[in-house]
Amino acid sequence: MATFKISDESLWRRLEASPYKAFVQKLVSSMETEGYSQSSARSVIYISGRFVEWLEEPGPGSSALDYSAFDRFLKVPTLSHLFGHGERKALRRLRAIMVDAGTIGPAPATTDPIDVTFDRFANHLLHHGYQPKSIIAFGSFCKPFLREVWTCSEGIAHLRAPDILSYVERRAARYSRSSASLMCCCLRGFLRYARAEGLVEADLALAVPKVRNVKQAGLPCYMSTEQLEAVLAGCNRATVAGKRDYAILLLLARLGLRAVEVARLTLDAIDWREGLVRIDGKGGKVATMPLPDDVGMAIIEYIRGGRPRTRARTLFHLVEAPRSPFTSATPVILIARRALHRAGVTGLGRKSHSFRHTLATNLIRAGASLNEIAQVLRHQDADTARIYAKVDVESLRTLSLPWPGGAL
Numbered sequence: 186m187a188t189f190k191i192s193d194e195s196l197w198r199r200l201e202a203s204p205y206k207a208f209v210q211k212l213v214s215s216m217e218t219e220g221y222s223q224s225s226a227r228s229v230i231y232i233s234g235r236f237v238e239w240l241e242e243p244g245p246g247s248s249a250l251d252y253s254a255f256d257r258f259l260k261v262p263t264l265s266h267l268f269g270h271g272e273r274k275a276l277r278r279l280r281a282i283m284v285d286a287g288t289i290g291p292a293p294a295t296t297d298p299i300d301v302t303f304d305r306f307a308n309h310l311l312h313h314g315y316q317p318k319s320i321i322a323f324g325s326f327c328k329p330f331l332r333e334v335w336t337c338s339e340g341i342a343h344l345r346a347p348d349i350l351s352y353v354e355r356r357a358a359r360y361s362r363s364s365a366s367l368m369c370c371c372l373r374g375f376l377r378y379a380r381a382e383g384l385v386e387a388d389l390a391l392a393v394p395k396v397r398n399v400k401q402a403g404l405p406c407y408m409s410t411e412q413l414e415a416v417l418a419g420c421n422r423a424t425v426a427g428k429r430d431y432a433i434l435l436l437l438a439r440l441g442l443r444a445v446e447v448a449r450l451t452l453d454a455i456d457w458r459e460g461l462v463r464i465d466g467k468g469g470k471v472a473t474m475p476l477p478d479d480v481g482m483a484i485i486e487y488i489r490g491g492r493p494r495t496r497a498r499t500l501f502h503l504v505e506a507p508r509s510p511f512t513s514a515t516p517v518i519l520i521a522r523r524a525l526h527r528a529g530v531t532g533l534g535r536k537s538h539s540f541r542h543t544l545a546t547n548l549i550r551a552g553a554s555l556n557e558i559a560q561v562l563r564h565q566d567a568d569t570a571r572i573y574a575k576v577d578v579e580s581l582r583t584l585s586l587p588w589p590g591g592a593l
Contacts, residue, residue, distance in 0.1 A: 196227060199234030208282050209233045212275065219507030220493065229275040232267060236276065239264070252292050255280045298340065299331045306378050326371040329356075341384055346392035349376070353394060366396040406533040407543040413438060419527040425491035426504045430520050432483040433501060437521060437540035439477050441562050443467065444514035444521070444537040450500040455484070466563050 200206040212233075213226045236258055240250055255276050259268055283289045295301060306327070307320050315323075330352060334341055353372070357365040376390040408416070417434055421427035436442050436450075446464050454463040455476065462476045484500070493502055499510030501517075511517070514537075521537035533539040545558050553561075 196230045196234070199238055200230070203237045205233070205237055205283075205288075208279060208286065208288070211282055212279050215278075216506070219509075221506035225271060225506065228271060229279075232272045232275060233279060235264065235267065236279075250289060252280065252284070252289055254289075299328070299335055302340070302384070303328055303331065305382075306375055309378055310374075322367065323371045323374065326368045327375045330372060330375075341379060342386070344385055344389060346387070346389060349389050349392040350394065357396065362396055369393050369396055406539050407546040408530060408533070408539060410547075412528065412530050413540075413543055415528040416524050416530060419524055422486070428483075428487040428491040429501060429504065430524060432480070432487045433517055433520055434524055434540070435477075435480045435483050437517075437537060438544060439480050440464075440474055441541040441544040443541065444517040447517045448501065448511040448514050451498040452488075452500055453498055454500070455481075457481075464563070470563065472563050 197206070200209055209230060213229060216226050216229065236255070239258055239261065240254065258264070259273065259276070280289070284291055295304070303324060307324070310320050310323060311317075331341070333352065334344060334348065336343060349372070353369060356368060360368060373390040373393045376385070376393065377388070379385045380388050380390070417431065417438070420431040420434065422431055433447055436447050437444075440462075442464065443466075446466060449465045450462070454465075456462070460476050460481065461473050464472045464474055466472055487501075491504070492500075493508045495502070495508075495510070497510045501511045502508050503511070503516065518537045521540065525531075525533065525536055525539070541562065545562060548558050548561065549555070
């Protein structure tokens with residue numbers, strides 16, 4: 186890794202006599218370790234210097250260095266042109282370094298009654314075994330609800346069943362059936378908690394309607410063989426991003442992995458001698474699958490020609506600084522979405538999942554049974570694979586009755 190050589194004195198001039206220079210140097214050093222470019226480091230030094238200048242300027246509240254000073258700085262109208270995403274992120278990191286050093290205090294506790302109410306509900310969920318990801322989902326639906334119905338004098342004590350029904354009807358119109366169903370589930374959970382805590386008198390959870398969401402009502406979205414090959418060919422394998430994306434897309438297409446399963450893959454999950462890969466699947470289930478030759482070669486190409494040298498065992502990493510390992514399914518979903526867009530493939534709904542549907546569709550057309558497909562896709566319920574029977578048109582023809590009037 187190249188060492189930073191930032192010797193431009195004018196960059197450091199604003200910080201030269203400042204007691205905060207050591208914190209900025211620590212931030213720049215950490216950026217070097219994480220693989221940021223020298224231009225990014227220069228930008229950090231510059232914006233930090235402007236922040237120190239602003240602290241020293243006379244003005245209401247500007248000279249007080251505390252946790253909120255960074256937020257006040259970002260809101261200065263005459264400086265707004267300086268703040269891109271990178272600058273805002275750098276200032277947040279600088280603040281965290283100062284908090285760790287004890288130079289400024291931590292974030293003050295929230296006094297917003299809505300935030301306080303939801304935080305207590307979140308702690309309740311955590312105590313009862315809910316995962317952080319599930320609690321985030323509760324927040325995405327419950328917080329907008331609270332902000333719309335909360336009153337300063339009563340909180341939510343004034344709510345009645347018609348209020349709940351009216352809210353759900355308005356909101357559900359913006360969502361898909363599955364999202365609307367999830368919203369109702371989250372609201373029921375919160376309203377049960379609200380009654381137990383005495384925030385409301387009636388059991389308003391009973392007023393939340395059920396959203397009719399028939400499973401397997403539609404057809405699986407899949408690609409033709411030509412479309413899939415075009416998607417894979419669209420990866421520029423001369424670049425680091427192209428090597429990584431090609432390996433990820435092959436894992437989706439050849440093994441039918443879910444996006445989160447790809448994101449969770451580690452170096453230790455691959456048995457190169459036996460040609461096997463261990464999958465940490467849905468519901469905590471672990472499965473071992475054969476590693477196809479082309480998938481294995483794509484992974485090797487990425488490891489040798491693109492994966493950063495790091496102690497992290499996660500297989501796939503971001504290609505931009507800080508080049509950190511994947512921690513969620515989001516990067517995989519975005520990679521699949523971009524690949525489909527490059528190839529001009531549209532109308533597939535859940536982008537990364539369409540590779541899984543394509544594999545299953547090809548399997549059933551090749552004569553695989555539904556049980557075999559369920560095993561390959563590692564379905565918890567074998568009946569889940571029944572949806573793929575809808576795409577086996579030739580087999581369905583044998584079940585159809587003749588038209589009473591004969592052929593038209």
